[in-house]
Amino acid sequence: MEDYQTLSERTLADYEARAAAFWEGTRDHDVSQNMNCLLDALGPGRHRILDFGCGPGRDLKVFRDAGHEAVGLDACPSFVDHARDYSGCEVLQQNFLQLDLPQGGFDGIFANASFFHVPSAQMPAVLDAFHHSLRPGGHLFMSNPRGAGEGFNGRSYVTFLELEDYARLLQQAGFELLTHYYRPPGLPRDQQPWLALLAHRNIPSAGN
Numbered sequence: 170m171e172d173y174q175t176l177s178e179r180t181l182a183d184y185e186a187r188a189a190a191f192w193e194g195t196r197d198h199d200v201s202q203n204m205n206c207l208l209d210a211l212g213p214g215r216h217r218i219l220d221f222g223c224g225p226g227r228d229l230k231v232f233r234d235a236g237h238e239a240v241g242l243d244a245c246p247s248f249v250d251h252a253r254d255y256s257g258c259e260v261l262q263q264n265f266l267q268l269d270l271p272q273g274g275f276d277g278i279f280a281n282a283s284f285f286h287v288p289s290a291q292m293p294a295v296l297d298a299f300h301h302s303l304r305p306g307g308h309l310f311m312s313n314p315r316g317a318g319e320g321f322n323g324r325s326y327v328t329f330l331e332l333e334d335y336a337r338l339l340q341q342a343g344f345e346l347l348t349h350y351y352r353p354p355g356l357p358r359d360q361q362p363w364l365a366l367l368a369h370r371n372i373p374s375a376g377n
Contacts, residue, residue, distance in 0.1 A: 173288055176326045177266055180286055181244050183324035188247035192225040200281055200312075202354060204228060206367050207277050207310040208235070210347070216276040219302065222283020223260065226252030232279070233258050240275070242268075266291055270302035278302070278309045282363075285313035289328045296342035303370045309344060311335070312352065315364040335366055344368040 184191065207218070216237050220229045223241030225248050232239035233256055241252045241260035249262045263269060265287050278299050287295050299309055316329030330338075336346050346368045351361035 173266055173291060176288060177244070177264055179321075180325045181264075184245045185247055188225070188245065188251070192251065195224070196227055198227070200228065202352070203281055203310060203312050203365055204231060204279070206348075206350075206365065207279055207308060210308045210310075210367055210369070211277050217274065218277045218279055219270070219275045221278055221280040221299075222265070222286070223252050224248050224283075226254075226256040226258070226260070228279065228281060229258050229260070230256040265295060268295065268298040270298055272301055273304045274302050276304055276307050278307070280309070280311040282312055284311050285327050285329065286325065287328060288326065289319055289330070292328070292338055293342060296338060296344070300343045300370055305370060305372045308347075308367060308369045309339075310365070310367050312363055312365040314362050315351075316362075332364060332366075335364070339366070339368050343371055345371055 218232050218237050218239050220232065220239060220241045223229045223243050226241060229239050229241045229252055239256070239258045241256065241258055242263055243249050243252065243260065244262060244264045246262065249260050252260045284295070303309065314329055315331055317331060319328045320326070332349055339346050346366060349364065349366045351358060352363035352365055353361060
């Protein structure tokens with residue numbers, strides 16, 4: 170099996186090669202259900218939100234326009250440039266496997282259609298980085314294709330997991346899974362390939 174860095178580079182090269190087409194194909198996607206799931210959990214007020222795998226910045230701009238301090242993160246250079254110009258937000262250019270995030274720097278993390286590109290063996294480390302960068306009680310939202318399997322899907326590396334797998338990984342990283350649902354809404358389960366999850370970082374009990 171190729172080393173993880175090579176897997177990552179191949180996936181990034183695929184996105185870089187089709188960056189313009191990706192933007193045109195996804196710019197009008199309605200993920201308001203997912204964004205509202207995180208925002209409802211965060212509650213009223215202005216929040217600092219990390220859009221993990223922000224792509225060209227579609228959701229980043231929505232968070233900013235709603236009054237939040239939104240910060241994007243992506244590793245694809247074309248996406249980073251576009252997201253900065255389109256959203257007017259800070260966008261970190263970081264590889265998912267080499268994250269450098271501020272401790273307690275965010276109230277929420279929005280990982281919409283991005284975390285599934287992390288190899289399964291590296292998922293605990295990425296979730297640890299999320300835990301590190303969330304304030305106690307902060308919330309993590311993820312939406313990923315569900316299934317069982319890992320490898321290249323076309324030219325991108327993907328990991329497909331089911332609810333039980335995510336629940337275990339989240340618990341091991343110090344998160345509590347609060348709710349989940351399947352997308353698109355209103356369809357039979359076999360026509361809902363996306364699994365959405367909301368979790369929060371556990372608050373240490375007194376004396377710990």
